[in-house]
Amino acid sequence: MKKIATVVVILISAVTLFAAIYSGQAPSRRVVPNDPFFRFQVSFLNPGGQIPIERASIKPSPVSLDAAAGIDPDITRAWTISTGSRKVVVAVLDDGFFYNHEDLAGNIWTNPGESGLDATGHPKETNGIDDDQNGYVDDVMGWDFAFDDPDPDCYVFDGKRRDRIQPYWHSIAALGIIGARGNNGIGVAGINWDVSMMLLKIGAQGIGNGEKDTARPGRAAKAIRYAADNGARVINWSGFVSDPTPEALAELKAALEYAGKKNVLLIVGAGNNGLDIDRPENFTYPACFPLDNILTVAMIDFKGGLVRYQAGDRWLGSNYGLQNVDIAALDENFTTNLQNGRSAYRLGGGTSCAGPVVAGIAALTLSVKPDLSAVELKKLLMDTATRLPSLEGKVACGGMVNAYKALQAARSMR
Numbered sequence: 284m285k286k287i288a289t290v291v292v293i294l295i296s297a298v299t300l301f302a303a304i305y306s307g308q309a310p311s312r313r314v315v316p317n318d319p320f321f322r323f324q325v326s327f328l329n330p331g332g333q334i335p336i337e338r339a340s341i342k343p344s345p346v347s348l349d350a351a352a353g354i355d356p357d358i359t360r361a362w363t364i365s366t367g368s369r370k371v372v373v374a375v376l377d378d379g380f381f382y383n384h385e386d387l388a389g390n391i392w393t394n395p396g397e398s399g400l401d402a403t404g405h406p407k408e409t410n411g412i413d414d415d416q417n418g419y420v421d422d423v424m425g426w427d428f429a430f431d432d433p434d435p436d437c438y439v440f441d442g443k444r445r446d447r448i449q450p451y452w453h454s455i456a457a458l459g460i461i462g463a464r465g466n467n468g469i470g471v472a473g474i475n476w477d478v479s480m481m482l483l484k485i486g487a488q489g490i491g492n493g494e495k496d497t498a499r500p501g502r503a504a505k506a507i508r509y510a511a512d513n514g515a516r517v518i519n520w521s522g523f524v525s526d527p528t529p530e531a532l533a534e535l536k537a538a539l540e541y542a543g544k545k546n547v548l549l550i551v552g553a554g555n556n557g558l559d560i561d562r563p564e565n566f567t568y569p570a571c572f573p574l575d576n577i578l579t580v581a582m583i584d585f586k587g588g589l590v591r592y593q594a595g596d597r598w599l600g601s602n603y604g605l606q607n608v609d610i611a612a613l614d615e616n617f618t619t620n621l622q623n624g625r626s627a628y629r630l631g632g633g634t635s636c637a638g639p640v641v642a643g644i645a646a647l648t649l650s651v652k653p654d655l656s657a658v659e660l661k662k663l664l665m666d667t668a669t670r671l672p673s674l675e676g677k678v679a680c681g682g683m684v685n686a687y688k689a690l691q692a693a694r695s696m697r
């Protein structure tokens with residue numbers, strides 16, 4: 284209990300701390316950060332009812348969410364236990380990153396072997412030497428597996444050069460949900476106020492020029508091996524490979540098995556097609572590999588239902604499957620974005636945003652108990668999930684991720 288008291292005292296000096304009393308429950312504490320847009324982060328703290336929020340920080344457009352109180356991952360109570368650690372490394376696989384974002388830059392991973400000065404006084408990150416001999420030259424924040432260079436930036440490719448910033452919300456949202464700097468008076472709070480996010484770029488707009496991107500599984504496999512070899516414990520990949528060859532699938536699966544041996548847990552979104560991905564005709568990868576170091580995430584709405592919506596004459600929504608989908612999380616997250624080349628914030632959704640919620644909570648759990656194995660971490664997250672009737676028979680644990688319960692469980696194992 285001593286450790287808890289210390290954490291709480293430190294937090295009191297840093298943030299607003301107040302007691303909330305629920306009927307029939309003991310008073311419980313919540314930590315609310317000072318980030319100005321935290322008030323729109325209903326996916327972290329859902330008061331229920333009709334909730335007015337904005338869709339974006341630039342050109343605000345109000346939207347009203349119809350919510351049921353308590354449908355959230357209880358992150359504000361989890362923060363009484365931990366707000367994260369720079370020691371926990373989360374690798375993010377995506378198609379290019381805006382790492383200079385005002386609310387992300389402080390939580391980007393720095394490769395210790397490629398930072399500081401070399402023997403001749405030159406910065407290791409730009410000296411053209413593979414200082415840590417990991418096979419990658421000047422890989423200070425990760426790697427660009429699309430262009431095979433050390434800069435995992437978010438530029439479009441016109442066939443010859445990279446010259447225009449890509450307004451690509453997907454990767455920026457994933458980073459912000461997992462680890463936007465918290466309680467810094469800027470923007471939003473990530474699930475981890477402090478964390479190290481390794482940037483692994485596996486594709487870019489323009490690659491393949493509209494043809495099938497057959498090299499994507501190979502790039503992803505390399506990125507997964509890189510993450511496992513360079514200290515990541517969690518990988519977030521809000522994506523899938525389309526129409527892979529059997530050889531490409533085997534290569535990808537082997538990389539994930541390798542990562543599993545190094546205790547790396549892959550968090551992946553279940554996909555947004557509204558399909559039962561236990562049916563072989565709907566299999567999607569990496570979500571459907573039968574590996575115990577993969578955690579596949581469905582998306583739920585603010586009333587606790589599996590997301591389902593009509594698009595034209597088709598029904599879309601969260602993919603599901605008792606075998607291949609493990610847990611659920613809220614998908615609509617107000618988080619970091621890039622707009623007109625500048626740091627911005629907006630509402631993002633889809634299983635691409637539900638996945639990072641679980642990845643963020645996995646990292647937060649490791650900040651409390653770093654020596655959990657990948658399998659133990661997956662089991663802990665599933666065992667502590669909040670059961671919801673809508674998820675029975677749809678996802679393996681029948682529940683939505685619960686950060687507070689996960690961190691309590693991790694703490695009790697210390």
Ligand SMILES: [Ca+2]
Pocket residue numbers: 397412413414415416417418419420421422
């Ligand atoms: Ca290197």
Ligand SMILES: [Ca+2]
Pocket residue numbers: 397406407408409410411412413414420421422
């Ligand atoms: Ca170097």
Ligand SMILES: [Ca+2]
Pocket residue numbers: 318386463464465466467468469470471472473
């Ligand atoms: Ca912030």
